[in-house]
Amino acid sequence: MRNALTIARREIGAALxxxxxxxxxxxxxxxxxxxxxxxxxxxxxxxMRMSQMGGFSGGTLNVNTDLIRWLMASxxxxxxxxxxxxxxxxxxxxxxxxxxxxxxxxxxxxxQIVFGKFLAAFALYGGMLALTGLHLGVLFWFSQPEVAPVxxxxxxxxxxxxxxxxxxxxxxxxTRNQIVAGLLTFGALLVLWLVEFAGARGGExxxxxxxLSVTGxxxxxxxxxxxxxxxxxxxxxxxxxLFLARESVRSRRWRG
Amino acid sequence: MEPGHxxxxxxxxVSKRYGRTLAVAELSxxxxxxxxxxxxxxxxxGKTTTMRVITGFMPPTEGRVLVGGLDIAxxxxxxxxxxxxxxxxxxxxxEMEVSAFLEFAARLRGVPRSRVREAVAGAIERSALxxxxxxxxxxxxxxYRQRVGLAQALVHxxxxxxxxxxxxxxxxxxxxxxxxLIRALxxxxxxxxxxxxxxxxxxxxxxxxxxxxxxxxxxDTPERLVARLGAARRGRGTWEIETTAPADTAAAxxxxxxxxxxxxxxxxxxxxxxxxxxxxxxxxxxxxDLARAVLGAGAPLYAxxxxxxxxxxxxxxLTTEETEADxxxxxxxxxxxxxxxxxEDDS
Numbered sequence: 001m002r003n004a005l006t007i008a009r010r011e012i013g014a015a016l017x018x019x020x021x022x023x024x025x026x027x028x029x030x031x032x033x034x035x036x037x038x039x040x041x042x043x044x045x046x047x048m049r050m051s052q053m054g055g056f057s058g059g060t061l062n063v064n065t066d067l068i069r070w071l072m073a074s075x076x077x078x079x080x081x082x083x084x085x086x087x088x089x090x091x092x093x094x095x096x097x098x099x100x101x102x103x104x105x106x107x108x109x110x111x112q113i114v115f116g117k118f119l120a121a122f123a124l125y126g127g128m129l130a131l132t133g134l135h136l137g138v139l140f141w142f143s144q145p146e147v148a149p150v151x152x153x154x155x156x157x158x159x160x161x162x163x164x165x166x167x168x169x170x171x172x173x174x175t176r177n178q179i180v181a182g183l184l185t186f187g188a189l190l191v192l193w194l195v196e197f198a199g200a201r202g203g204e205x206x207x208x209x210x211x212l213s214v215t216g217x218x219x220x221x222x223x224x225x226x227x228x229x230x231x232x233x234x235x236x237x238x239x240x241x242l243f244l245a246r247e248s249v250r251s252r253r254w255r256g
Numbered sequence: 257m258e259p260g261h262x263x264x265x266x267x268x269x270v271s272k273r274y275g276r277t278l279a280v281a282e283l284s285x286x287x288x289x290x291x292x293x294x295x296x297x298x299x300x301x302g303k304t305t306t307m308r309v310i311t312g313f314m315p316p317t318e319g320r321v322l323v324g325g326l327d328i329a330x331x332x333x334x335x336x337x338x339x340x341x342x343x344x345x346x347x348x349x350x351e352m353e354v355s356a357f358l359e360f361a362a363r364l365r366g367v368p369r370s371r372v373r374e375a376v377a378g379a380i381e382r383s384a385l386x387x388x389x390x391x392x393x394x395x396x397x398x399x400y401r402q403r404v405g406l407a408q409a410l411v412h413x414x415x416x417x418x419x420x421x422x423x424x425x426x427x428x429x430x431x432x433x434x435x436x437l438i439r440a441l442x443x444x445x446x447x448x449x450x451x452x453x454x455x456x457x458x459x460x461x462x463x464x465x466x467x468x469x470x471x472x473x474x475x476d477t478p479e480r481l482v483a484r485l486g487a488a489r490r491g492r493g494t495w496e497i498e499t500t501a502p503a504d505t506a507a508a509x510x511x512x513x514x515x516x517x518x519x520x521x522x523x524x525x526x527x528x529x530x531x532x533x534x535x536x537x538x539x540x541x542x543x544x545d546l547a548r549a550v551l552g553a554g555a556p557l558y559a560x561x562x563x564x565x566x567x568x569x570x571x572x573x574l575t576t577e578e579t580e581a582d583x584x585x586x587x588x589x590x591x592x593x594x595x596x597x598x599x600e601d602d603s
Contacts, residue, residue, distance in 0.1 A: 105341045
């Protein structure tokens, strides 16, 4: 663990010394801010329409189910598009610059190298998500949303991110070119996102495809529901790609 | 290796194959404790591959490597802890400060937390990096980067230092400093260094392993290798004589000396001075005859030196595919044919 943390610390330092992290954080803050403002406006307008109808519609608006839930679901899509930028350089850059030789001849295991890099990317992702606390703070300031569903949604986002980063780490370990790594990751995620729509057609195959959808498992979390099924999906998803990443790093030794 | 000493490193019939290319073939040699071993070979001979196998970067296809009695394949982490490795391109993170990078390297190599600071200070001092301590690696000159590379290999006080072309790309002053540093390390540390620069071996190494085409060609001290080739040439030597041009008379007089096989104007010949390359059999005594011949012809004599078997000759003889008969019979000078065969691996 100490070895993995050594790797992770350097990795975070490197990310914060390069512009990529800041561009990413900036892009996320901008896009999330846009979603937030848009959803909030719709929510407020809907609320005003309801009060004008004098409660005839019979429904009430809930900050959790009618605003935060959709916001979190959209955040998941945002994360899906942005995280390849965070994972693409992790291993590729080390291969390109030759520092992989330093890591592979150090008394640490291949698993520790991969896990250290994963931890670093995950921590940066956590920092990125923390930006959204600002917006939610506004909601908590002017309203009283339930806390538990919000926490569940964040847990979901963290798990989703862990899975995406693990996958990105694997693709990054395949090539010395971080652009190629990013594009491969992006392509893979696109497929794993689109299977949700393919899965919607139903049938046995449809059910399998729907299960494989990376964002599909986010819906429960977004609405505050934590299921074993979703937990298992994300954890095994992350573990699967981390395992492949380790094997890929190991195979680099054979290929030289 | 000296008999009776248990070697620190034992390379035992190691072969390494990349796909269908055989990079290293059944290579065996040992490195004694405290020794500086020069690993010599043309580009693409398998030097880097062998070093990568020794450092545990890659497993051999066949054979095994023992370091301190431990098999790399069985105790990879334990072995890697004892090795400091400087690859051909120093593995540096350009965005880091020198001291921060060395701290990272120390931690990575398993230096206990409480001793990291001390280890870094020691490595900085040894590599003469004091003034660059707080500078960003990416902004350092090539020479300083090489020193940082050396410092990261030293930081955990390894038993064995493996240096892949440690002086490549340095200017003469830096090369000299690097060699001094390596000499200073000898004795307390065991060093394996690769190079294709011949004088480097004679200056820094106790023993030489010459490989070509992934195979072992020779293994001995630099002096004995030179002596061995000298013997193979059966007393034939090349002499350089510096006199004044034109030298038809001097050349004619030299040809008359018994034992002289050929006299040629050397490459350094200018308008006023003339360097004659004289091929002659016989040992040192022939020098007197040569001098007498020049002076007897009425030409001045500025210098007379033997340019016989050098390490360079040994190297060329061993790494080119010539047979012994060709080597002896081939009297012409300036045969600078590069080593053929060995495919370029460019790494």
